[in-house]
Amino acid sequence: MTKEHWDIIRAEFITSAVRADQYPKPYLPEVAFIGRSNVGKSSLINSVCRRNGLARVSSTPGKTQTLNFYRLDAKRKTEEAEDRTQFYLVDLPGYGFARTNQKNKEQWSGFIRNYLEDAPNLALVCQLIDIRHKLMDSDIEAYNWLMECGLKVHVVLTKADKLSKNAAMSQLSFFRKSLGIAPEQITAYSVPQPVMRLEFINQIMNVLEDRSEINVEI
């Protein structure tokens, strides 16, 4: 990675929301994080922001019950100048126990659906999948639904340290082929050994930079 990479230099919890009128202003580009409960979403958010305790890590599934908006400041130094930009990272409740849990089911058919199906500022959805697992029905369903919504998806295989390097590589290629996605749309990430941190941040920033028109309405 060259000197000219983006890094996250500041992160702040802004608000929780379940309705559009509660979404924070000013509008900024958004990057949403979704995945099954316990996949390591909060841990990934803390690792990307280098702020332990920003998002709550929990061994009890289903703790996040709202859309949680964090404002991130990204910075990139080039020879001539310093670029800065802001975006919202949006943490969504976990899916995967919707079949058995009525409340989770209602959330996914209610405010989460409302958000994802009408999110003019949503530039990217990072879908987290545990690297040790096979593709589960709930992951496929969520992925297909995001595609139907016309959203851009980046897959993060979490807990990469739980597998050997070779096993992790083969899972990476399995998920990439199964979902039919490009190499730059998938990352294997380990929170204890975050060697992919800057690369992942820069993959997000590339998508934000490519997005030509951002719906800014203050």
Ligand SMILES: Nc1nc2c(ncn2[C@@H]2O[C@H](COP(=O)(O)OP(=O)(O)O)[C@@H](O)[C@H]2O)c(=O)[nH]1
């Ligand atoms: N070994 C390992 N454990 C992880 C990693 N990421 C998360 N965990 C653990 O997985 C559990 C669930 O994490 P959490 O971030 O709360 O998941 P969430 O429910 O998706 O937000 C916690 O016990 C974390 O410490 C990782 O990269 N490596």
Ligand SMILES: [Mg+2]
């Ligand atoms: Mg969480």
